[in-house]
Amino acid sequence: MKKKTLVLLLACSLSITSLSYSQNIPAVSAAVQTQTPFNKILKTINLSSVSYMTLKDPILYSQDGTKLFVFKVSVYNGGNTELDMLDYWVRIQTKAGVKYPVKSLNDDKKNNRVAPKTTKEYNYYAEVSDELSLSSLILSVKKFDINSPGLEKTIGSATIQSNFTSAVPVGRYKQISLGNTPLILSIPRASLMVGKSQAAINLDLNIINKGSSTFTDPKFKVYLKTPQGTIYPLQVDPADSNYKIYGNQTKKLFVYGTIPASLKDKAIEVLIGTEDETTKKTIMYNAFQIPIVKNNIGKSQITIQGEPVSVTLVKKTMTNNSINSTAILSVAFENMGKKSIKLPVLTGDLMTNTGEVYGMTGAPETEIVLKPRTKKTITLSGRTETNNVEKLDVIIRPAIKEGTDVNPDSAILLYTIDKTESGVGSGNETPNGQLSFTTGQGNYEGKLESIRKIPWKDYDVITSTIKVSNNTDSPMPLPNLSAYYSLDGVKIEGESVQVIPRTTLLTIPSKQSVEYVVLAKVSYNNEFKNINVVLTEKNNDTIYDLVSFTADSQQNVVPELENGQNYKITTDGNTSEYDVKRTGLYVGDNSGILMTELEAKNDSQRHALLPGLAGYYLTKDGMMYPVIVMNLTDKISPSGKGLITLYSMVPKNLSTDNLSLVMGAAVKAAGGNNTAIEGAFVQAVSIKNLQINTTPQDSTSNIAIGAYNLSLSSMLAQFSYSGMTFDFNYNLSANDAYEGTKEERSIQMEFVDGNFGSSIVKELPLLSGENALKLGQNEITLDIPDDKMSLKIKNYPKVTFNVYEIIKYKEGEKTITAKRIVATRQLEWFKEVN
Numbered sequence: 097m098k099k100k101t102l103v104l105l106l107a108c109s110l111s112i113t114s115l116s117y118s119q120n121i122p123a124v125s126a127a128v129q130t131q132t133p134f135n136k137i138l139k140t141i142n143l144s145s146v147s148y149m150t151l152k153d154p155i156l157y158s159q160d161g162t163k164l165f166v167f168k169v170s171v172y173n174g175g176n177t178e179l180d181m182l183d184y185w186v187r188i189q190t191k192a193g194v195k196y197p198v199k200s201l202n203d204d205k206k207n208n209r210v211a212p213k214t215t216k217e218y219n220y221y222a223e224v225s226d227e228l229s230l231s232s233l234i235l236s237v238k239k240f241d242i243n244s245p246g247l248e249k250t251i252g253s254a255t256i257q258s259n260f261t262s263a264v265p266v267g268r269y270k271q272i273s274l275g276n277t278p279l280i281l282s283i284p285r286a287s288l289m290v291g292k293s294q295a296a297i298n299l300d301l302n303i304i305n306k307g308s309s310t311f312t313d314p315k316f317k318v319y320l321k322t323p324q325g326t327i328y329p330l331q332v333d334p335a336d337s338n339y340k341i342y343g344n345q346t347k348k349l350f351v352y353g354t355i356p357a358s359l360k361d362k363a364i365e366v367l368i369g370t371e372d373e374t375t376k377k378t379i380m381y382n383a384f385q386i387p388i389v390k391n392n393i394g395k396s397q398i399t400i401q402g403e404p405v406s407v408t409l410v411k412k413t414m415t416n417n418s419i420n421s422t423a424i425l426s427v428a429f430e431n432m433g434k435k436s437i438k439l440p441v442l443t444g445d446l447m448t449n450t451g452e453v454y455g456m457t458g459a460p461e462t463e464i465v466l467k468p469r470t471k472k473t474i475t476l477s478g479r480t481e482t483n484n485v486e487k488l489d490v491i492i493r494p495a496i497k498e499g500t501d502v503n504p505d506s507a508i509l510l511y512t513i514d515k516t517e518s519g520v521g522s523g524n525e526t527p528n529g530q531l532s533f534t535t536g537q538g539n540y541e542g543k544l545e546s547i548r549k550i551p552w553k554d555y556d557v558i559t560s561t562i563k564v565s566n567n568t569d570s571p572m573p574l575p576n577l578s579a580y581y582s583l584d585g586v587k588i589e590g591e592s593v594q595v596i597p598r599t600t601l602l603t604i605p606s607k608q609s610v611e612y613v614v615l616a617k618v619s620y621n622n623e624f625k626n627i628n629v630v631l632t633e634k635n636n637d638t639i640y641d642l643v644s645f646t647a648d649s650q651q652n653v654v655p656e657l658e659n660g661q662n663y664k665i666t667t668d669g670n671t672s673e674y675d676v677k678r679t680g681l682y683v684g685d686n687s688g689i690l691m692t693e694l695e696a697k698n699d700s701q702r703h704a705l706l707p708g709l710a711g712y713y714l715t716k717d718g719m720m721y722p723v724i725v726m727n728l729t730d731k732i733s734p735s736g737k738g739l740i741t742l743y744s745m746v747p748k749n750l751s752t753d754n755l756s757l758v759m760g761a762a763v764k765a766a767g768g769n770n771t772a773i774e775g776a777f778v779q780a781v782s783i784k785n786l787q788i789n790t791t792p793q794d795s796t797s798n799i800a801i802g803a804y805n806l807s808l809s810s811m812l813a814q815f816s817y818s819g820m821t822f823d824f825n826y827n828l829s830a831n832d833a834y835e836g837t838k839e840e841r842s843i844q845m846e847f848v849d850g851n852f853g854s855s856i857v858k859e860l861p862l863l864s865g866e867n868a869l870k871l872g873q874n875e876i877t878l879d880i881p882d883d884k885m886s887l888k889i890k891n892y893p894k895v896t897f898n899v900y901e902i903i904k905y906k907e908g909e910k911t912i913t914a915k916r917i918v919a920t921r922q923l924e925w926f927k928e929v930n
Contacts, residue, residue, distance in 0.1 A: 134264040136260075137151070138152055138167075141251060141254075142251075148174075149252075151167060151169060151235055152167070153167060153262045155167070155382075156230050157321050158327065163223065163225065164221055164224070165196075165222045165223075169218040171215065173213065178209045179209065180208060182240075184238065185238050187236045190228065190232050198221075200218060200219070200220055230258075230260060234253055235253060235256075237251050270384070274311070277305060278305075279311065280303070281301065283301055285300045285397065286299035289396065293451065294355070295510065296352070297355060298351065299350075301318075301349040304345075305342065305347075306344065307343055310340050313339045315337070316332055317371055318366065319378070319380070322364055328353065329503050330353030330506065331503045333350040333351070334500045334502060335440065347402070354505050365383050368380070398509070402435075403432070405439075407428070407509060409511060410428050412425045413534075414485070423478055423488050424475065424633075425456075425475070425490045425513065426537075428472070429472050431468050436466065438463040439464040439466050441495040442474060442492055442493065444491065445491045447491060456478035457478070458476045458477050459475075460474065473537055475535075485515065492507060492510070492511075532643075537573045538575075540604075542563065543565070544561075544645035545562065546559075546778070546780075547559070547647040550758075550775060550776075550777070553722060556617070556622070558618060559763070560629045561613055561778045561779070562645065563610075565604070577642075578633065578639065580629075581629055583626070592617065595613070595766075596613045598611040608669075615773065630642075631643050655780075657784065666779070671700060672696060672698055673697040676693075676783060677695050678800075679789075681750065681752055682915055683916070687912055688747060688750060690745075693802070694739070694742065695738075696737060702734060703731040706728055706732055708727040710760065710762035710772060711723050714755070716751070723743060723759070724742070724744065726740060728836045738835050739802070739838065739839075741802070754784075756782050756784050758780060758782045760781065761779050763778060792899075792919050794919075797809075804830055805831060806828050806899075807826065810823070810928060811824040811929045813923050814926055818881060818882070819885050820856060822880065823878075825875045825876075826869060826875075827874075829872075840863055842901075842902040843900060844857055844859045845878075847897060847923075849889055853888065856880055856882055858880050859902065892925060895925055898917055898920045901918045
């Protein structure tokens with residue numbers, strides 16, 4: 097007789113009770129595992145006074161157009177000599193007398209003898225008529241007898257009651273023998289997710305090797321069986337293949353698949369077995385009765401490489417338009433086990449309620465390592481070719497690796513998306529007044545802080561500030577957001593809109609928030625009444641609306657401060673203060689420079705690089721002049737201060753009455769680029785009525801030149817026909833109240849004959865350059881050649897000495913030099929003045 101591969105079969109009875117949910121089977125406890133294994137006996141038949149045969153565990157099912165009847169025979173030899181099983185066999189016939197051949201799955205040559213005082217198990221099956229039920233069959237045990245007709249006699253028989261079941265009760269396990277290895281089988285968990293037309297089932301099969309020899313993977317085949325005997329194939333995870341189980345060790349197999357949704361309320365069974373090499377049929381044994389416990393579909397569990405993995409539904413949305421329907425689904429996988437695993441490459445399909453199937457994209461193309469207690473969110477998106485979709489099933493499967501024998505229809509997860517779960521407007525208002533939204537990275541809340549139209553040169557910049565909050569108990573990644581504006585229903589989108597997070601953080605800590613800025617340039621004469629900003633998320637080539645914010649009139653109003661009030665900026669929880677120290681108008685040959693010095697203070701508890709500023713001057717006539725800001729480039733200590741200078745080129749005769757400075761925190765370009773975006777600033781304020789000091793001080797002591805103080809003394813002015821000299825002592829000091837790099841300045845000394853006569857000028861840089869004034873106390877003699885000197889002296893001995901502060905404004909290739917008088921006093925020629 098040809099050798100046949102020994103087969104094992106297992107069936108699990110699943111009671112399923114509702115639609116669109118995930119169901120989990122309670123685990124078998126350690127106490128249950130210590131109980132006696134369950135056996136369902138048909139009948140025990142005596143072979144002698146000390147030996148007997150037990151008929152047990154009948155199963156009936158259909159496979160490939162054939163109905164199979166499978167049962168077990170256990171033989172105990174209580175004698176003192178071997179029992180030859182070639183003298184015994186089992187016949188099967190119907191109550192009407194129709195007989196069916198019985199085939200053994202054991203190797204007859206090696207297993208036909210039972211040693212004294214031992215038990216051996218045999219497995220049989222028969223192909224029977226399709227209309228038969230278990231109660232139609234009779235099992236007869238025959239013994240070889242040379243004196244009986246047909247050389248056999250019946251020593252016992254058994255029938256099967258119509259209500260007979262071999263299913264193992266809840267919490268029990270089955271002990272079997274496979275390849276002479278004793279095994280314990282149990283199913284501690286099963287999960288069912290039901291959609292419109294299909295359901296996804298997954299379960300764990302635990303195998304314990306109770307023997308001393310190594311048990312090698314027998315290549316289990318797994319099926320679901322209906323009450324009518326129809327079977328559906330399931331898939332053993334290929335990652336669990338080619339295993340070995342050593343003595344007293346355990347292996348957990350992950351099994352998954354897809355069945356018709358119509359079976360959700362049926363008492364289905366899960367059958368597990370191996371393939372007979374000769375007949376290519378899979379023979380099933382044993383059934384487990386496992387009631388399903390209903391769970392929320394938002395949370396389920398699967399097993400990967402033997403470790404439990406929690407699966408959380410993060411987001412599911414469907415967006416319909418006049419052409420098609422687009423769906424997006426995000427699920428988070430968290431390794432709840434003790435070992436690292438590799439999350440397999442996943443694929444997804446969209447199935448409509450009419451049975452059309454469309455592929456989904458977005459999942460990573462390589463396996464992802466998940467360490468214990470780490471999480472990975474995967475987002476899939478897809479689009480149908482019709483727009484009349486009421487409901488979609490999202491079916492998630494592991495990608496098929498080349499060279500593996502995998503059922504392509506087997507799913508591990510299934511979710512249903514209804515058309516009511518749509519994009520814009522789906523955000524629900526939370527108790528704290530924010531709108532909830534979900535991306536592929538998790539659940540967030542958002543609030544529109546401000547939305548302003550800021551004039552800049554020959555265009556306007558629409559700037560929205562949105563606070564994005566993480567109100568979960570764990571840190572969340574910064575969401576990767578895009579956006580568009582709707583201005584009176586007209587969209588501004590694509591590259592015209594930038595979304596920039598104003599943070600240096602890599603994640604949003606629990607119960608905290610960060611600011612996102614949404615920028616768009618529009619024509620300065622573009623007027624509109626209604627403005628909406630819509631946050632979106634791009635998945636592959638598809639953009640999905642997340643949440644929409646509508647601006648009210650107050651959010652477009654820039655707060656006003658009086659000159660002298662301090663202004664505060666907050667970024668990532670750090671606060672900085674700004675005070676206007678002075679504003680001046682510097683006059684050049686053809687234009688002027690408007691300059692403001694701000695004292696900046698670090699109010700945080702650590703050294704910090706204060707945020708850059710941007711803004712513009714606004715005149716009472718509505719004229720706008722953008723400023724260039726000399727921002728601080730060094731970190732400032734806690735409670736430390738620095739000096740910031742703002743410049744703008746203006747007409748030299750500009751009226752400075754009711755002058756305002758509109759400014760805020762500059763928005764820098766995304767992607768690590770430290771360059772500020774022109775015209776983009778947030779937390780804006782308008783500082784009103786800047787005071788322009790046009791009166792110079794009447795002494796040369798403590799002249800403020802930017803962040804420096806200059807004092808002049810022992811001044812002696814002398815002239816000759818060829819020019820003049822000027823001897824003086826000076827003390828140049830840096831203002832110690834200010835940290836960071838200080839902007840270099842220049843001064844100009846002017847000598848005016850009398851009060852309004854001819855003048856002689858000399859420019860002196862501070863710190864560096866020719867004739868530069870150095871820090872500290874020094875004396876210097878200036879030679880100022882002038883061959884027309886004698887013609888300029890008309891009011892001898894009086895001379896007016898003026899000191900100007902010089903600043904230079906560079907715009908492109910053009911540099912403008914302008915000055916402002918800061919000090920003046922009277923001198924006399926050839927007379928030293930202290």
